[in-house]
Amino acid sequence: xxxxxxxxxxxxxxxxxxxxxxxxxxxxxxxxxxxxxxxxxxxxxxxxxxxxxxxxxxxxxxxxxxxxxxxxxxxxxxxxxxxxxxxxxxxxxxxxxxxxxxxxxxxxxxxxxxx
Amino acid sequence: xxxxxxxxxxxxxxxxxxxxxxxxxxxxxxxxxxxxxxxxxxxxxxxxxxxxxxxxxxxxxxxxxxxxxxxxxxxxxxxxxxxxxxxxxxxxxxxxxxxxxxxxxxxxxxxxxxxx
Numbered sequence: 001x002x003x004x005x006x007x008x009x010x011x012x013x014x015x016x017x018x019x020x021x022x023x024x025x026x027x028x029x030x031x032x033x034x035x036x037x038x039x040x041x042x043x044x045x046x047x048x049x050x051x052x053x054x055x056x057x058x059x060x061x062x063x064x065x066x067x068x069x070x071x072x073x074x075x076x077x078x079x080x081x082x083x084x085x086x087x088x089x090x091x092x093x094x095x096x097x098x099x100x101x102x103x104x105x106x107x108x109x110x111x112x113x114x115x
Numbered sequence: 116x117x118x119x120x121x122x123x124x125x126x127x128x129x130x131x132x133x134x135x136x137x138x139x140x141x142x143x144x145x146x147x148x149x150x151x152x153x154x155x156x157x158x159x160x161x162x163x164x165x166x167x168x169x170x171x172x173x174x175x176x177x178x179x180x181x182x183x184x185x186x187x188x189x190x191x192x193x194x195x196x197x198x199x200x201x202x203x204x205x206x207x208x209x210x211x212x213x214x215x216x217x218x219x220x221x222x223x224x225x226x227x228x229x230x231x
Contacts, residue, residue: 003158033217033218033219035218035219035221041223042119042221042222042223042224043205043207043219043221043224044221045217045218045219046218047218048217048218055217056217059218091158091159093159100147100149100164100166100219101147101166103149103161103164104149104161104219105161106151106158106159106160108156108157108158109158
């Protein structure tokens, strides 16, 4: 089966611009997660979708970040306007269940650099 | 709130030697525990997980980990290191359902270096 796909793999934007990251989960996985790793720090949970609904968005850093999951399929994470501290690697993961008992499949990540 | 501590940001072992990567967690409720590996320029790959049942868990590539509740530990081991094991390893915890936030809490990661 195809894995979790993220694109772009890399993005370099200027401070103040807008960037949209996309994640395509494994087909049939209702649960989709976004994580971020800022350089030198641990990977941090951002939010969790169950189908098209946001189940938990407690990790979203501020209102410059907007996540959507249209029709319960792919998801986008928009950063507007981008700030320097938003630089990092953004990971997406999906799972057939929300409890973790099946594990989570991660994508390769999008490396975002804000200059 | 839960937290994960990985002892040592870098661990160096000789090829053929035992690999031991340490992970301790703090959690107010029984957790699910995971080890992930990230090879250069790749995503996170699940090595193994503990949810319920047997506390000694075997994973891919010859790795295994043992959940020790009394020590709040989930250390990762491999009897004999191979050059291809060089990567960054992450320990993560997820609270059992109803215990709080849905996401994984990760440790800071440990770079495993294999010396020829």
